[in-house]
Amino acid sequence: MRVTAAVARDEGQPFILEELELDQPRPDEVLVEVHAVGLCRTDIALRDQWLPVQLPAVLGHEGAGVVVRTGSDVTKVRPGDKVVMTFASCGQCRYCAGGHPAYCVELLDRNISGGRLDGSNALHGDGDGEMHGFFMSQSSFATHAIASERNVVKVDDGTDLDIAGPLGCGIQAGAGAVINRLRPEAGSTIAVFGVGSVGMAAVMAAQLVGCSKIIAVDTQPDRLALASELGATHLIDASRVNPVSAIQTLTDGGVGYTVETTAEPDVLRQAVYSLAALGTCAILGLGPAGAELSVDMTNLLLPGRTVTGVTWGDSRPDEFLPQLLELHGQGRFPIDRLIDTYSMMDINKAVEDMEVGKCLKAVLKPCSLPVRGDGAGLGMR
Known part of the structure; x- marks a missing residue:
């Protein structure tokens, strides 16, 4: 079927709206009509080749929409279901069997390669080279996406x-x-370094679990x-004071947790x-390949401090995402305060706004290319 997608064709260059051909779902796949998709800094970083994803590619990995069709082996969802x-x-x-699918x-291979495990792609251009169209098993910068049964919620x-x-x-x-x-235990202390959308979600979660001091650093x-x-x-x-000194003063020696x-x-x-003894720092940011951390082993780590990486929140999405949506419905996790919506035609404006800090979290609304006109100024192909 014909779909409209935002394509990253060249390193560091604007996205281009194009018409592409989308496969029908395989037996274990799901066809989703995309109603909204978050713009993540990971999409921008991969377009800019911080990690070597193959281009041209349709990125997008925070899609939400309605199931249109399912493969013959799919039992988890059916047409008409709303999914993330x-x-x-x-x-x-x-790791999956132990409850840690992240x-x-x-x-x-299933998320960053840009294709299926067998090397094939769900999206195809019009004879001008290979299109990588199964990014994060969805490529949801498009009006429709093919996903696997495992990664729809x-x-x-x-x-x-x-x-x-x-949420994706x-x-x-x-x-x-x-x-x-x-x-963190109720009454514990935490500092969040960088309160973009990810850090803001950590702040809200810290309040949910009852942290007594929640320190935002930006x-x-x-x-x-x-x-x-x-x-x-x-x-x-952090542009005015040394955050380490400030946190140590606020907490009499350091926080129990940092993000x-x-x-x-x-x-x-x-x-x-900024950690107290026995404290734990969770690293969430995606840096350039090869980025390293240097710390004082004797004075920093021997007092029992821990540094750990956390991928996708160490989440079991089928359970965790509906829980977050329920908390949002109760007014206890106000995700809507973070979001600005844009048409997919304005994806490059959304990227610009996020990079200069004008927008915290952009959500794109997919759209078809205009029937008439040459698309001048819209980055269309």
Whole structure:
């Protein structure tokens, strides 16, 4: 079938709206009409080749929509169901079987390669070279997407899909790092370094679990102000003060937990050095390949501090995403405060707004190409 998609053709260049051909679902796949898709900084980083995803590609991995058709072996969903698309996993390895699908042994092959495990792609161009169209097992920067049964999560019929889309990656990552991995005790202390959408989700999760001091660290006053409204008890503008000294003063020696979302090595060191003895730092940010962290082993680690990476919030999406949506419905996890919506035609404007900090979380609304006109100024092909 013919679909409209935003294509990343060249490193660092704007996305281009194109008409492509989309496969019908295989026996274990699902065809989804995409109603909303979050724009994640990972999409921008991969377009810019921080990690070597093959181009041209249709990115997008926070899609939400309605099931149109299912493959013959699919039993999890049926046509008409609302779904969120998230990361893919095999369901059979020791990590999947142990309840940690975000660490699946096939995670990179199923999500970052840009194609299916057999090397094929679900999207195809018009004879001008290979198109990588199964990114994160969805490629949801499009009017329709093919996903696997494993990476669709059924949600209630009344779900607002504009809210649900970003749960597939960023919001899940921030909230899950706190709730699923760090598991801070009620009354404990936590600092979140970088309160973009991922960090803001961590702040909201910290309030949910009862942290007594929730310290938001950023350099943008408007983000710090929003973090205060969403649960942060203390704010630190890292452009004005040394956050390590400020946190140690606020907490009499350091926090029990830190969440680092920026992928900046200097900021990561600050997050680690802000820990009290026996504290844990969770690293969420995606940095350039080969980025390293250097810390003082004797003075920093021997007092029992832990540094851990957390992927996709160490989540079991079929359980965790509906829980977050239920909390949102109760007014306890206000995801809507983070979101600005854009037409897919304005994807490059959304990228620009996110990069300059004008938008915290962009949600794109897929659309078809105009029937008439040459699309001048819209980045169309």
